[in-house]
Amino acid sequence: MRAFRPILAVLFLALFIRPGAAQEPIRMARTPDVSPDGKLIAFSYLGDIWVVEAIGGTARAVTSHPAHDTAPVFSPDGRWIAFSSNRHGSYNVFVVSARGGRPRRLTFDSDNDLVNGWSPDGKHILFASTRSIAFPASFELYTVPVEGGMVHRLNVDEGKEGVYSPDGTHIAYVRGPGAWYRKGYRGSANDDVWVCDADGSHNRQLTNFAGQDGSPMWSADGKTIYYVSEFHGTPANIVRVPVSTDPSLALRANNALPPQQITFHKDDAVRRARISANGAWIVYECGADLWMVATKEGAVPRKLAIEVDADDKVNPERPETFTSHATEFAVAPDEKHAVFAVHGKLFLTPISGTPKSVQLTEGQWMDHGAAWAPDGNRLLFVSDRGGHEDIYALEPDDAEHPKLVEAHKFKVIRLTDTPEAEFGVGYAPDGKSVSFLRGGKLWTMNPDGSDAKAIVDQPQVFDYDWSPDSKWIVYARRDGSSASELYIVPAGGPTPLNPARDVTRYATFNGDVSWSLDGKKIAFLGDRRGKSNLLVLNLQKPLAAGVTPPATPMIPTVDIDWDDIHLRANTVTTLPIDEAAISPDGSKVAFRGNGDLWVAATNGGQMTRLTTGAQNPRMIQWSHRKSPFGGFADVVYFLDGQGTLRAVKSTPQTVTDAKTTAESAPALLSFKVKLTVRADEEFTEMFDQTWRYLAENFYDPKFHGHDWDAVRAKYRPLVKHVAMKEDLYALLYLMMGELNASHLGVSGYGMIPEEQTADLGLVWDEAYSGKGLKVQDVLKRGPADKRGLNLKAGEYVLAIDGVEVTEATDLSKLLNGKVGETVELQVAADANAESKSRRRLMIQAASRNSHRQDGAVVEGVRDLMYDRWVENNAKKVTELSKGKLGYIHIPSMDEAGLERFLRSLYSDNFDKEAIVLDVRYNGGGTTHDQVLNYLTGHGHTLFRERDGREGPVVEAQDRKWNKPLVLLINNRSYSDAEVFPSAFHTLGLGKLVGQPTGGYVIGTGEVQLIDGSRLRIPRIGVYTPAGVDMDKEGVRPDVLVEPHPDQLAKGEDAQLAKAVEVLQADVAEWKKKNPPAVVLQPNMLKPFPSAPAAPAGPASAPPLFMPMAK
Structure with a gap:
């Protein structure tokens, strides 16, 4: 079910200015x-x-x-x-x-x-x-x-x-x-x-x-x-x-x-x-x-x-027109209209014809999560207009136009009133029941709001979908160990004869469920062996060969074969996937992978890419409209990364932008939303949202000893004294600062630089003070590291694009707006070289930061500087240890960081006597256990081939490190890069060297505010086995080494040098306790009868073990 998936979209809004009250002292200067x-x-x-x-x-x-x-x-x-x-x-x-x-x-x-x-x-x-x-x-x-x-x-x-x-x-x-x-x-x-x-x-x-x-x-x-x-x-x-x-x-x-x-x-x-x-x-x-x-x-x-005495520089009330930046959409049952959420308001727009929109809701509040009634004459939505997130219904209030899509007036009816937030609201397909999530439980109620009951009374339910016959609900529920399973429960709630049944029985992650309209299949995302998979669960056993399946009725009756149902979950693709939806007939699944929209057959067959260029589709939905040729219209709706609704047929074609798609597909919806944004209301809502989200989700219910209601009373009156988004952010930070917690923050708004400053991939000698710029280093793989340039350290760049480089030159100004463009450098070995004796080099300037281009990530110069830092550290360790010790820096506790770690472990360091591990400047993630898995090897079996080749594992990726280690940490090791050294020390894998870590250890989530800003919320506390909250409690090193700026300015790393010293001593002790094992040579093995010579073939050796013939 996608109606309640968190959406992140950034709206860049005009600034406004409001004067202070006359003769009243100002605040928030x-x-x-x-x-x-x-x-x-x-x-x-x-x-x-x-x-x-x-x-x-x-x-x-x-x-x-x-x-x-x-x-x-x-x-x-x-x-x-x-x-x-x-x-x-x-x-x-x-x-x-x-x-x-x-x-x-x-x-x-x-x-x-x-x-x-x-x-x-x-x-x-x-x-x-x-x-x-x-x-x-x-x-x-x-x-x-x-x-x-x-x-x-x-x-x-x-x-x-x-x-x-x-x-x-x-x-x-x-x-x-x-x-x-x-x-x-x-x-x-x-x-x-x-x-x-x-x-x-x-x-x-x-x-x-x-x-x-x-x-x-x-x-x-x-x-x-x-x-x-x-x-x-x-x-x-x-x-x-x-x-x-x-x-x-x-x-x-x-x-x-x-x-x-x-x-x-x-x-x-x-x-x-x-x-x-x-x-x-x-x-x-x-x-x-x-x-x-x-x-x-x-x-x-x-x-x-x-x-x-200040006048307004920009009107406090400003008209805004949006043709994008929708955060949500909901297509009407007849697929002739759609409802959009834009800037916290709901708008009704026809899918074909003029894109003129009708505003359905008003006020300063955040209205979202719209869901149509099956008859198309009522909308449910969630709003915080009552002080917390409750469910409301919107109906026509126009006697002359009784249909919702034609009405000129509307009325809003409150259906719930509880301090707990409700979300994920939706109708049962038959329209007789409304479902929603509250307090991590799955609830249903009558459409008028009566008879609310929890049909799943166990938290944490975070996703669900109805069966097409309205008799069942499939839901995803997370247990206390962060694993989640899928369950199917009767719509009226579990009974002794029909309890909630676990249909995945694979306790990793399972979620993002969607039930096909024919009632026969459920698509979902699931982690399998550490990888995100798209899976389809068949609710019935396969038909025997030659048996014709019965025709599917208009409203199918869902028939579930419970026997070994979990074994009928088949993988469709292992492409990294973020979101998916199954087609009405259950034959295909549309999904987002690598930033674009794909479709795959549910039987694991053909997979087709439908969009290119990183469209970033979200809220993926299939058309339920019947095709005149039989079956359903072969169309997928989605919002792209700009908040624009697009539609595409599930066969390859170009995604259009405002007209009609091919054949019988509905018009691609262009919308035009006009509304008045009142800055004081917007800022108040942003403050209230921030406070409420933290009130409902902060991991410590005691708020680190603070009265959170009193904090609100202290800071909320100050909202009227700020008139700039930057100052509002500062106010929100002041409020959040009362919690004394990490992983807090608000972001998203920011002025975009008029021009990006490009970089040449050259490191300048900062001590040089003569003519031009002196090159200290040429970055490997950088813009200046190309065949034919031969630019070397010690040379001088004397002019850039014809402009002499002097003390009056601003280098940034020379390079602004030139990312990707060719820049001419005049270079010489002598700083006093005349123009005619200089070499002219043409260099394509690069971006400082990595960025996406044509759907692929392009490295920035800062990435190359990181690689240079790692390479220099590795060289230093090699120099200090005479090649006996290895070095691995883990930049992040995520898949990218894990990939770097494994490549360096196996390719560069597995033959070393010991390894210096480094998680300094690592911002965290979730992969600490995966890294630890490769560092806790204990031999138990030896596999040997007849020619003497032997090893402790059959598969190369199963090799584990079992020799000495030391781990570098510092005050920029955060979050999971603190959990990792804590576990490293607890498991006795080696000594910790450096500085105490920052004590920034919380599991965090992110929500969107009404203007598109993003708010980080610390939701999960992390504790040691002794019950100590690791937030504010950094991991202390065994050997403390405080870096000094003078050393760092000279390229000296005292922490790294001390780590090598400590590790060398540990290696000496380890060798005393672990003398070298006797290696059996081939001639020491008992000979086997000679086999006939094998015919010439591939040079690669066959697998060590072959499956036995049946």
Whole structure:
């Protein structure tokens, strides 16, 4: 049944601006800064930059643009403000007069650049950016001249929130993957404050508190650093410590005592603190307001009362027209109309003729899950209009037009009213009963909402479908071990004579069920031996040869042969599949595989691809319309990745886009939906959805000790104070941060860069400061690694597309919009080479990130940088161990990561004495047990052939590793990459080396908000055998090695070197306990009589075992 499958579609909506109430102090002003003399405050509000006197009052706008301007920073003389804005898609650095005017753009990259500060001489702006192609990826610190030109990276492997010391010789910055919004986190995935020289060298750690430290600020004399910390408890407050900038001293030496607390907020955390250049004042965010505090002893913070006079830049109510971005559809029984869900509203559209649509539901709520009554005169749907997701019916309320598809007025009737969410609503084929899911159970009720009863009273039911005669329901139910089976139960509920029967009896995953209209077959998806299979269950035994099957009546009576029914589930295809639907006559199954629509015969015969180009079909449905030639119309409906309804015959043909398909297929539906989007209602609904989804699904019913109702009461009134989607997201993050949990987030909205910055596949020498760019490395398999180019490390790129590369050149600007295009490089071995002596090389520029092209995944340059990192690590292990040890990095705990692991294990490392395993920078997944399976080998049998070849297994893929291991972990090992080392240690497979893992261990799901944003929900807790919640509890290494930025900047990996050292010692101990076994040579075996010579044939050896003849 597909009506309730989660759908993800992103709607890119126009921004709007709403003024604050007249003379009422504003709230949700963000990212403040204070002028050098402490007299003015700059901040971001309504997506613009504003300035107000430090005592508060009426603010004046510095910028006015529909985009989001943020993070203002005053210049040292107070005359200019640098800020970040996404007015060209990604966030770039801009500078504007503090009095206002036209901003000047300084950076042009398609990755985000976030302003941090100014150099004390006012000539450069310091910013943090994700533009680097390096692996591992992180924010790094860069500078750009105020007049524009070449961007330079500081020699620090990662950094953000950087600020120069007053004399310009040092930079204090933040290092770590911490989440700014999360309250109370304690673990290795936190942020700490560091100090380095102005060029990024001589890094020293200022804080080593296990919680969050951020927003470093220098005192005017450079002898004190203020910062925001939870050192004294949650929430975060401002603290200060004395510092020494002498590179020979560890900064902690002057930090023997706890940091001195400056502010003492009890309810809300301090965020984004900035100090005046004279060192007298600090401005900061706290809760939904801006505050100031003097740095003198005993000063009391004060909340700023700020007013603004702002006009709307975009109308709060805006008309929107949609011809795509539908999240759901439901075709009427006569297939002449369809209902679409667009932006949380239901619309009725004729399938043929004009695409004009009639709006069926209104309001700020999320209406979805539409299901037609069999007579076509009533709709059921699910809505949160009553505060939680309930079932409603929509009927015509028009005496002159009593048919639903002709009516001009409609009425909505509430059928359920429970605190638990209902979904998956549908009619029985005979229309006499309504089915739905509630609380993980399968329910039915009368069409008027009466007599609701749970016919499957055991959770967790997550999918179901009716038999065509309305007498049976097949459903998928998940047990406590995450396995799911299919069951068939009488529609009225189980009885002693007719209980619910397990019809798959294969406890892995079984789901996505659909029952054929002839009642004879059920199609479903199932995991078999670790692979996703499309299967068809035959409900009756096959007919004997020569027996003619009886004709199928108009409404077939379903006859089920229960005897060994589970053995009649036959695999149709093993192609990776996400969704499937069986045809009415049971002869075919349409399914999504590899991003496109396919159809296969249910007997496992012919398989045909119906679409190309990654159409990403979903909500796949067969037409039930009768064909004039007999049988059913051979048409499949689906929504494509753009939310457009398409139809295609199940024989190969081109998918059309608004007209009719071939022969008798129905018109392909083009729809045109017009509605008014009211921004305040949309934002309120998004907030309510976020809160409710977490209320209903968060894995800890005690919400980590928080009163979730009180959290709602605290944050919901703030929705009316935000007018930009970016600021709404920030508000949602603040609410979610109260939970102190991982795997939370909202995403989906974002400005698309006007131009993507291309990459040449070259690594530049950052230390070089002469003419052009000096090549440090040419990436293997990259754009510059082609025959005939002969570009080498040490050479210089002096011009790009005819533009000389100088300090006035912005490289990103030169490469914008050139992904896939040919770029001319002028290259020479001498940086001073004249134009005539340079080589002209033509290189096809590439994308930084992997992407899909013609349905296939194309590697990006960042993928090549990852491969380079792995290769360098493997070379280092080989060098340190003299070739005796192997190295395997597992990038992710998914099928792709497992494939990389197995290839490296068998092809590169199986003959090694031991292996260094590495799950640093691994974001997680679900394959920890599969990886462990290959690392826990114990010999039990020896298989030997007559020529002396022998081994412990028959099949190569059954080989297991049984020699020493060491496992590298760090604070970017997350989720399943934490479950894996925990199990690795518990099973005694080897030592753990590195840093504690992040403590980000939760099973998560994803839902869609009304605007198309995606919300992550932590739904499944993960616990150790002792009952310890692994979220917030990282796995600790046996050997702790903290990486140092100076080492990493030089390409040194202290964790890797220590892992080799530890493993070498373990190998020596292992050899003492496991002396080499005596290898039996062929001449030591008892000879067998010689056999006649075999005729010449294939060089490959026959299988070790052959099946016995019957």
